[in-house]
Amino acid sequence: MPDTLPELSPTEQRRFGRHLVMPEFGQAAQRRLKAGSVLLVGCGGLGSPTALYLAAAGVGRIGLVDPDRVEETNLQRQIAHGHATLGRPKTESAAARMRDLNPDVVIERHDVYLTEENALDLVGAYDVVIDGTDNFPTRYLVNDACVRLGRPNVFGGVLRFDGQLSVFDARSGPCYRCLFPAPPPVELAPNCAEAGVLGVLPGVIGTLQATEAIKLLTGIGTPMIGRMLIYDGLTLGFDSIALAKDPACPCCSLPRDAIVLRTERMVCAALPPGGSMTPAELEARLTAGEAFSLCDVRNPPEWSGGVIPGAHLLPKPELEALLQAGAPPPDPFAGHATVVVYCQAGLRSAAVIRALVEAGHDPARLVNLEGGFGAWRGPRAAAAPLAATG
Ligand SMILES: [Zn+2]
Numbered sequence: 001m002p003d004t005l006p007e008l009s010p011t012e013q014r015r016f017g018r019h020l021v022m023p024e025f026g027q028a029a030q031r032r033l034k035a036g037s038v039l040l041v042g043c044g045g046l047g048s049p050t051a052l053y054l055a056a057a058g059v060g061r062i063g064l065v066d067p068d069r070v071e072e073t074n075l076q077r078q079i080a081h082g083h084a085t086l087g088r089p090k091t092e093s094a095a096a097r098m099r100d101l102n103p104d105v106v107i108e109r110h111d112v113y114l115t116e117e118n119a120l121d122l123v124g125a126y127d128v129v130i131d132g133t134d135n136f137p138t139r140y141l142v143n144d145a146c147v148r149l150g151r152p153n154v155f156g157g158v159l160r161f162d163g164q165l166s167v168f169d170a171r172s173g174p175c176y177r178c179l180f181p182a183p184p185p186v187e188l189a190p191n192c193a194e195a196g197v198l199g200v201l202p203g204v205i206g207t208l209q210a211t212e213a214i215k216l217l218t219g220i221g222t223p224m225i226g227r228m229l230i231y232d233g234l235t236l237g238f239d240s241i242a243l244a245k246d247p248a249c250p251c252c253s254l255p256r257d258a259i260v261l262r263t264e265r266m267v268c269a270a271l272p273p274g275g276s277m278t279p280a281e282l283e284a285r286l287t288a289g290e291a292f293s294l295c296d297v298r299n300p301p302e303w304s305g306g307v308i309p310g311a312h313l314l315p316k317p318e319l320e321a322l323l324q325a326g327a328p329p330p331d332p333f334a335g336h337a338t339v340v341v342y343c344q345a346g347l348r349s350a351a352v353i354r355a356l357v358e359a360g361h362d363p364a365r366l367v368n369l370e371g372g373f374g375a376w377r378g379p380r381a382a383a384a385p386l387a388a389t390g
Pocket residue numbers: 170174175176177178179246249250251252253
């Protein structure tokens with residue numbers, strides 16, 4: 001942050017009057033917000049309220065990271081977007097709403113996935129990072145880049161009716177890896193597309209993330225460093241637990257220069273026993289005339305974005321219910337052909353294969369599509385929907 005804080009224009013003096021009138025906030029905090037910058041990773045359920053409130057509050061520069069386009073199924077919770085922007089990049093859609101709230105905010109659009117190649121450049125260009133993703137590989141990249149560069153990471157997580165929030169700042173508290181050194185097995189890590197989420201829940205947690213970012217930029221209050229807020233939407237209970245720094249943490253116990261970013265791979269507790277195939281290999285073998293049964297285990301809203309031609313649609317929860325009930329193997333698992341099972345990113349399908357094998361199916365007939373439908377569609381569409389934006 002620059003030593004000399006920028007002055008507020010007469011327009012800003014009027015716009016931020018409700019801030020300026022509070023003695024704990026006042027001109028100094030507002031000018032710190034104007035000088036400050038925030039990187040929002042994800043413009044979905046968590047990123048929507050965060051983006052709008054930070055723009056409205058007068059944060060000077062906001063970076064938006066999201067490669068996805070707005071889809072109808074997003075609008076149940078991703079309120080920065082709307083029908084008018086269906087099919088448009090989420091960063092463009094969110095930026096338009098943010099500029100309408102505050103034309104002076106500088107918005108930097110990054111229509112990309114956060115990767116091990118770009119994470120340090122992106123994170124390093126901002127004062128505070130807000131983690132608004134719900135996929136573990138991105139969460140670990142955000143964490144590791146923030147620890148390495150000494151940036152606070154405002155964490156939010158949502159699933160079904162439950163929310164979590166913390167501020168990870170390894171300079172004075174634990175990091176995300178102190179709590180969770182590595183991603184959980186796929187079976188224990190359902191995402192919102194699979195398990196669902198109450199639409200207003202990311203609104204609650206995202207708004208709290210915006211609050212923490214404002215506190216960090218202005219220096220007011222006490223940020224949630226070393227504590228985690230646990231929110232239960234069904235009882236409306238807020239609890240907070242203390243978090244300890246792990247002296248053996250695989251990330252923040254290292255000298256910062258020794259932290260190397262790498263993309264975590266999500267795996268099953270036991271690797272799926274069947275084989276796997278890349279989308280390029282599948283395409284080549286289909287073109288060469290090989291016969292496969294294709295089974296799409298995603299949920300109906302995900303099918304609307306497209307399927308692999310010829311696929312049988314059988315959502316994972318339905319399939320699991322059939323297996324639990326001991327029902328006979330559903331088509332396409334009844335025949336003799338090799339079945340290529342796919343979901344959006346190749347994680348749920350791996351769990352499905354494992355469940356099928358446990359139920360007695362022949363692992364030699366089951367093949368997981370690596371990277372799922374997102375990788376299949378890949379460069380053909382910029383809108384690979386898994387970016388997991390809550
Ligand atoms: Zn740590």
